[in-house]
Amino acid sequence: MIRALQKRVLFSSLVLMEPRNYMCTTRRTQDKANKSAMDQEDKEELERERHLRERFSQKIQEAMPQYAQQGPESCSSGTCGAQQTPSSMMFFRFMFFLTSLLLLMALLQVSDKNSPFNIMQNIPWWQLPLSSVSYFTLMRALLPYREQRRIKEEYEVASRLNPKLTLDQFFAQRYPNMFQGYQTQQQEVVAAVSACLASANDLNFVRTISRAAGSARDIRASVDNIIGTLKREYPHLFQNTGAPPFSSVGV
Secondary structure, eight states, X not given: OHHHHHHHHHHHHHHHHHHHHHHHHHHHHHHHHHHHHHHHHHHHHHHHHHHHHHHHHHHHHHHOHHHHTTOHHHHHTTOOSOXXXXXXXXXXXXXXXXXXXXXXXXXXXXXXXXXXXXXXXXXOGGGSOHHHHHHHHHHHHHSOHHHHHHHHHHHHHHHHHOTTOOHHHHHHHHOTTTTOOXXXXXXXXXXXXXXXXXXXXXXXXXXXXXXXXXXXXXXXXXXXXXHHHHHHHOGGGSOTTSOOOGGGOOO
């Protein structure tokens, strides 16, 4: 009976050990399978990233032909990168120096305190020659900005050659018919504006001239409108003939 019990115990122990060994073997097999699957996924991910990098670099080379011409041997030598051609370098330098020169010229124009126009604008208007102020007022009211700038630069160059040259002399010499109307000569217009300037206590008449000039698309028509407006606003300054009193104009 004891032998029978021992056989039963041994038999049951073997039966219990076999499932344990089977379970351990199953776990190891599953771990190896999972590890190989993860390694395979990592390899596939790396392969996808490599393909994406190659496609991206290919698109860059297609978009920038100068890099595509270098070839892979230049990249292996360590010279692959953003290399500019000599023509592009020359163009970049030219644009840089041109922009710097234009900026410097603009700063000089702004900071030039000895400019005749800057000096004239800093002096009180009642201390300036009436004819010069009249020409300046007509220029601001009738001419576009580009034309004003061109005349300003031309006058500054001429004043450097002749420091005593006034603005009215400049217009009389170079632009004797610029402010001429259909019915009025330029001298009459300047005399009328100068007479109104001498009679006015402030510069409100400048606004009157600007409103009378309008858009100034037709300068000659705008000049006639200015004369008509001045005759209505300052009737006591005009004689029976409709002409302004030239004797009241002082320089």
